[in-house]
Amino acid sequence: MWALRRASTPLRNQGYRVRNSYVLGKLGMPYSWEGNIDGLGAAPAISDRCISFERNKLATWQSSGLYISSHGLSSQAGAENSGEEDDLEDGFSELETPPSTSSLGDNKAADDNEEGLISGTEVEDDDDDDGTQNELDLPEVETELVEKISTKRAPSALFKAIFNAPGSVASALDKWVSEGKDLSRADISLAMLNLRRRRMFGKALQFSEWLEASGQLEFVDRDYASRLDLIAKVRGLHKAESYIDKIPKSFQGEVIYRTLLANCVVAVNVKKAEEVFNKMKDLEFPITTFACNQLLLLYKRLDKRKIADVLLLMEKENVKPSLFTYKILIEAKGLSNDIVGMEQVVDTMKAEGIELDIATLAILAKHYSSGGLKEKAKAILKEMEEVSANDRRWPCRILLPLYGELQMEDDVRRVWKICESNPRIEECMAAIVAWGKLKNIPEAEEVFERVLKTWKKLSSKQYSTMLKVYADNKMLMKGKDLVKQMADSGCRIGPVTWDAVVKLYVEAGEVEKADSFLQKAVQKNQMKPLFTSYMIIMDQYSRRGDVHNAEKMFHRMRLSGYVARFTQFQSLIQAYINAKAPAYGMRERMKADNVFPNKALAGKLAQVDAFRKTAVSDLLD
Numbered sequence: 001m002w003a004l005r006r007a008s009t010p011l012r013n014q015g016y017r018v019r020n021s022y023v024l025g026k027l028g029m030p031y032s033w034e035g036n037i038d039g040l041g042a043a044p045a046i047s048d049r050c051i052s053f054e055r056n057k058l059a060t061w062q063s064s065g066l067y068i069s070s071h072g073l074s075s076q077a078g079a080e081n082s083g084e085e086d087d088l089e090d091g092f093s094e095l096e097t098p099p100s101t102s103s104l105g106d107n108k109a110a111d112d113n114e115e116g117l118i119s120g121t122e123v124e125d126d127d128d129d130d131g132t133q134n135e136l137d138l139p140e141v142e143t144e145l146v147e148k149i150s151t152k153r154a155p156s157a158l159f160k161a162i163f164n165a166p167g168s169v170a171s172a173l174d175k176w177v178s179e180g181k182d183l184s185r186a187d188i189s190l191a192m193l194n195l196r197r198r199r200m201f202g203k204a205l206q207f208s209e210w211l212e213a214s215g216q217l218e219f220v221d222r223d224y225a226s227r228l229d230l231i232a233k234v235r236g237l238h239k240a241e242s243y244i245d246k247i248p249k250s251f252q253g254e255v256i257y258r259t260l261l262a263n264c265v266v267a268v269n270v271k272k273a274e275e276v277f278n279k280m281k282d283l284e285f286p287i288t289t290f291a292c293n294q295l296l297l298l299y300k301r302l303d304k305r306k307i308a309d310v311l312l313l314m315e316k317e318n319v320k321p322s323l324f325t326y327k328i329l330i331e332a333k334g335l336s337n338d339i340v341g342m343e344q345v346v347d348t349m350k351a352e353g354i355e356l357d358i359a360t361l362a363i364l365a366k367h368y369s370s371g372g373l374k375e376k377a378k379a380i381l382k383e384m385e386e387v388s389a390n391d392r393r394w395p396c397r398i399l400l401p402l403y404g405e406l407q408m409e410d411d412v413r414r415v416w417k418i419c420e421s422n423p424r425i426e427e428c429m430a431a432i433v434a435w436g437k438l439k440n441i442p443e444a445e446e447v448f449e450r451v452l453k454t455w456k457k458l459s460s461k462q463y464s465t466m467l468k469v470y471a472d473n474k475m476l477m478k479g480k481d482l483v484k485q486m487a488d489s490g491c492r493i494g495p496v497t498w499d500a501v502v503k504l505y506v507e508a509g510e511v512e513k514a515d516s517f518l519q520k521a522v523q524k525n526q527m528k529p530l531f532t533s534y535m536i537i538m539d540q541y542s543r544r545g546d547v548h549n550a551e552k553m554f555h556r557m558r559l560s561g562y563v564a565r566f567t568q569f570q571s572l573i574q575a576y577i578n579a580k581a582p583a584y585g586m587r588e589r590m591k592a593d594n595v596f597p598n599k600a601l602a603g604k605l606a607q608v609d610a611f612r613k614t615a616v617s618d619l620l621d
Contacts, residue, residue, distance in 0.1 A: 011342065011507060012257055013184060020114055025385045026610075037091070040452075044419060052074075067233050067277070069468060070520045083128075083290035089120050124422070128449070148297055150244055154485060155196060156187060156191050157181075157570070158176065158181075158183070158187050158188070158190070158191040159191040159195060160189070161173075161175075161176055162191060162195065162203055162207060163195075163200070163203070168206070168208045169203050169206035169207055170206065173210050173214070174208070174214075177214075179290065185217065188211065188217060191207070192204055192207065192208075192226065195207065196282045199232050201233040201234050202234050204230050205227070205230040205231065206235050208223070208226060208227045208230060209227075210344075211223075212227075213342055219251070220251065221251040221253050221255050221256065222255060222575060224247045224251050224256060225255045225256050225258075225259040226259075228240050228243055228244065228247075228259050228260060228263075229259050229262075229263060232259075232260070232263035232266075232267075233263070237260075237263060237264060237267055237269060237272060240260060240263060241260065244256060244257075244260070253285075254280065254285040254286070254288070257276060257279060257280045257283070257285065258280075258290055258291055258294075261273060261275050261276045261277060261280070261291060261294050262294050264276055264294075264298075265294045265295075265297050267564060268298070268301060268302065269520065270298060270302060270303070270563075273294070273295065273298055277291065277295065287313070287314075287316075287317045287319055288319065289321065289325065292310055292313065292314050292319055292325070293322065293325055293328060293425055295310045296310050296325065296328045296329070296332075297328060299327055300332045300335070302563075302565065304332055304336065307329070307332060321352075323354055323357070323360070324378060325349075326345060326346075326349045326354065326360070327359065327360055327363060329345045330342055330345050330346065330349075330360065330363055330364065330367075331363055333345055333367075334363065334364075334366070334367030334370075334371075335367075337371060339367065339371050339373065341369070342364070342367060346364065356387075356396050357387075358384055358387060358398060359398075361380050361383060361384045361386065361387070362398050362402065364380050365377045365380040365381055365384070365401065365402050368380060368472065369402065369405050374406055377402070378406065378408075381399060381402055381403065381406075381411075384398070384399060385399070389513065393418060393419060396415050396416075396418055396419050396430065397424075397426045397427045397429070397430035398430070399411075399415050399430075400412060400415055400416065400427070400430040400431050400433065400434040401430055401433045401434050401437065403415060404433060404434030404435065404436070404437035404438050405437050407437075407438060409438050409440070410531055412431075412434045412435070412438065416431050416434075423450075423463065424536055425451065425455060428447050428448075428450065428451045429461075429465045431444075431447045432444045432447050432448055432465050432466055432469060433465060433468075433469070435447065435469075436468070436469030436472055437471060437472075441473060441475070441494045444466065444469050445466075448466045457489065457490075457491070458489070458491060459491065459492070460486065460491055460492055460493055460496055460497045461496060463482065463486045463491060463497065464496045464497050464499075464500045466482060466499040467479055467482050467483070467497065467501070467504065468500045468503065470482065470504060471500055471501075471503040471504035471507050472503075472507070474508055476504060476505075476507075476508040476510075479500075481506040483497070483501065494525070494527060495527055495529050495530050495533070496529065496530070498517075498518060498521045498529055498530070498533055499529070499530045499532055499533045501514075501515065501517060502514045502518055502533045502536060503536060505517065506536050506537065506540055509542065511537060511540040511544075514536075514537050514540075515537050515549070516555075518533055518534075518537065519556075522560070528560050528561060529560065531557070531562055533564070534553055534556065534557045534560075535567065535568070535571065537553055538550055538553035538554065538557075538568070538571050538572070539571050541575060542571045542574045542575040542578065543574075544575075544576065544578065545575060545576075545577075545578030545579035545580070545581075546575065546579070547575050547576055547579045547581055550571065550572055550575035551572065551575075554568055554572055563593070564590075564593035564595055565595065566601075568587075569586075569590055569593075569595055569597075569601070570601055570604075572586075573586060573601065573604050573605060573608060576608040577604060577607050581608070582608055582609070582610030583605075583608040583610070584610050586608065586609075587605060587609075
């Protein structure tokens with residue numbers, strides 16, 4: 001059913017190594033899915049370490065050795081800072097003030113942070129529909145419930161009562177019931193969906209706890225799964241796993257463990273995800289497409305070698321791939337710069353009778369564009385417009401940034417005109433991105449000014465879109481002014497904004513200020529920065545050959561809870577190369593973190609090996 005053998009064949013001109021293929025029925029997948037890590041142009045480790053299917057279980061031959069941290073931030077984060085620049089007197093001092101004076105573990109602080117993610121009922125930060133995959137911010141159990149209720153996107157009255165509650169969620173709900181207002185399962189599910197869409201997970205968890213404690217809802221397995229998902233998001237995987245023991249045995253079914261598995265993937269916890277998957281096997285739950293997709297998502301991010309092992313398992317268990325499965329495989333091949341393999345996955349998808357939707361076409365167009373195949377990207381965009389001919393409006397937000405990436409200004413203008421008379425917020429953001437890619441700053445600013453006038457209050461997501469345009473175009477002063485405007489408007493400033501500010505500083509050549517800014521933002525707000533925020537600074541130190549600061553960023557990432565990845569070691573080793581300094585114990589460090597060098601990185605490791613043998617050293621010996 002999956003003729004994907006050629007899709008997995010390594011390409012010699014991309015630095016891949018050809019390996020023997022293991023033919024899996026119609027699926028001829030090489031035993032190791034080889035490709036680049038994080039799209040940075042370097043192939044991952046080639047190793048015989050693989051997933052074992054002994055006793056029909058998914059496990060590694062040896063412990064993964066990945067560094068796994070708790071969800072809380074270490075109080076030592078950033079403790080290694082050199083102490084330079086003790087204040088932020090350059091226009092970003094507004095970011096020093098944390099959103100709440102409560103402690104990190106305080107529930108109210110968590111809810112305050114969540115409330116800051118939305119801008120009121122006028123602007124909805126809906127990330128579920130952006131034409132790409134939703135990696136379980138909104139769990140499947142909630143989606144299925146709401147699909148049976150309503151397709152409307154407007155917040156429900158029950159949600160508004162919870163959101164506007166001056167005190168606890170329980171008090172607002174007690175008042176709702178005392179007033180004789182309806183509290184049907186449909187109302188509950190729709191309110192829960194609205195809370196989740198706004199990432200107000202703390203309030204959603206309080207809502208769920210009140211429902212069970214008050215007896216207003218008879219819980220079934222999906223309600224327990226929803227609670228489990230919220231606990232994982234708010235209190236961490238350990239608390240979520242402990243909660244399973246409190247669920248009645250009759251409801252501890254596949255959907256419960258599937259939800260825990262999904263949250264392990266979101267937390268990028270390989271060891272725990274594989275443990276949960278094996279637990280599901282031990283409990284004799286059927287292996288589902290959903291569970292396999294979660295592993296594929298995880299390995300796409302961290303270890304593409306294991307993708308073939310999951311596909312082998314799916315073949316063995318006769319698990320049929322879904323549209324989402326193919327999207328993951330297409331994205332993995334695209335990130336590996338394996339365009340031929342990506343196209344062959346698409347061919348197999350079509351042969352199975354699965355039509356390419358707009359989101360899948362957008363993934364293809366993105367990778368054709370990044371791979372320099374502009375004509376193929378343009379053909380895909382034309383196909384996207386043909387597919388959406390009956391509804392020209394909704395794909396605009398996907399098409400605009402892609403046309404901008406391809407430097408097709410006339411098409412950006414043409415698509416924008418379709419929605420310009422009455423644009424939605426997401427279409428405006430897409431237009432800003434597109435004009436920014438075209439370096440047409442006046443047009444981007446014009447759209448942003450329209451957004452400011454149309455919607456009463458914006459979230460940090462909208463401000464950050466414009467801020468990134470300034471960063472990409474090295475407009476430091478305008479970026480500073482925009483951050484001040486954000487602070488004056490009362491907008492919550494979090495990791496997404498920090499990322500844009502870091503990029504703004506780096507693009508302006510002020511790496512030390514970017515470093516100092518990020519450290520102070522973390523210390524004062526006790527929030528986890530984005531992975532890219534650390535990496536952009538670390539890469540700059542690496543280019544300079546600044547080993548001390550590159551190691552410092554590596555350490556901070558670990559303290560913040562990020563497991564060591566190939567890209568981090570790649571950047572760190574390059575710092576030693578540029579500094580012409582030996583890197584003692586680097587191979588052992590990589591092995592301890594379950595990261596293995598490919599051919600290119602192995603060559604770099606040899607350059608910084610303090611004990612390497614050369615022709616001269618042999619003579620001296």
